[in-house]
Amino acid sequence: MNMKKRNAFAALALALGLTVSLTACSSGSEGGTDASKGGGDAAASKVANKDKPLVWFNRQPSNSSTGELDMTALNFNKDTYYVGFDASQGAEVQGTMIKDYIEKNIDKIDRNGDGVIGYVLAIGDVGHNDSIARTRGVRKALGTGVDQGGSVNSEPIGTNVDGKSKVVQDGTLEVNGKSYKIRELASQEMKNNSGATWDAATAGNAIGTWASSFAEQIDVIASNNDGMGMSIFNSWSKDNKVPTFGYDANSDAVAAIGEGYGGTISQHADVQAYLTLRVLRNALDGVDIDTGIGTKDEAGNVLSSDVYTYNADQRSYYALNVAVTADNYKDFTDSTKVYEPVSHQLDKTKSPEKKVWLNIYNSSDNFLGSTYQPLLEAYDDLLNLKVEYIAGDGQTESNITNRLGNPSEYDAFAINMVKTDNGASYTSILNQ
């Protein structure tokens, strides 16, 4: 609309008593609508949401009671994957790390000299495969596990100071020809009143309660993760010189090894964060899924088989775990550093910018917040992905799914569920 016509239109509108916004009028007729614009947005909307690449990460779609994988969610479309770590290998490494420490320190580990090496265990989430695997790993290595239908019972015991629990048993350890008893004195799922699991503050309170009734018997502390482990370390175990063993190799926990934290496990978050975004990138570029993973890409990115495995039947990539102890912790001080072999920038002309919707299930989770997300943020630049990070409250799936209101705006999705059974809450939105 030219100036002359616009004035005439305004005069006519005035005469008719209409209120007209000339700015709105002008943008509507001259600027064009969003729908008529070309570029990235239009390209994204050409693909149906149900056909866009989707990666589940950190919480594998599975039945939270039986652990059975949710193959419907894992096979949502041809570009669906899961990225996590090898839970049973990691659990074995954690259990062995603790057992090795006890053996090495056998002369001083039994603080009250009662002949029983007592430990307490902080459990993250009884409905999460990774947490279950870690509980089993510790019980198996220390001989305290009890068989339940072919695998080690992973239930919390409450307290077992008298050794009478049926869920665990006393283990025996032979060191230098002498036999020692190992007892799980107590274990608890660290869930807060609002339902958030892996809860660090709850773990800090639990050690307070345990220590107030049987402090002298606690010789070792095992935790399903560093968030809970560090809370226990800071509130009790550091001052009392009792080693705490965690999992994740978050920077603060690694630094604490220098001050008496027993050790932790790196689940190679640097490899997982890369894989999380890389599988989306490859699907968006329409290249072989192994590009920049097992097969070197043009920029030089490639992973060696000692840091990950791929299970095609499960559509799952699993990073491998490494023990971080007093012997090697100086190599792990920065948990947010990208993994050098996959740190090369992709060419924007071949891998143009794409938009990704990604959620972190709990904004106060130590591992996801202090290690995983910073790594994702480093890799998203290298892979030319514009990622929108959505933070959940760790308790309600709908708090997150509500913010997937307009999936057509995105080219791909990365999902970290609150509860591993809830895959359909997300896929049903993409199917609409």
Ligand code: BGC
């Ligand atoms: C980590 C935990 C974390 C959990 C969240 C696990 O892999 O070890 O620290 O709380 O993921 O799902």
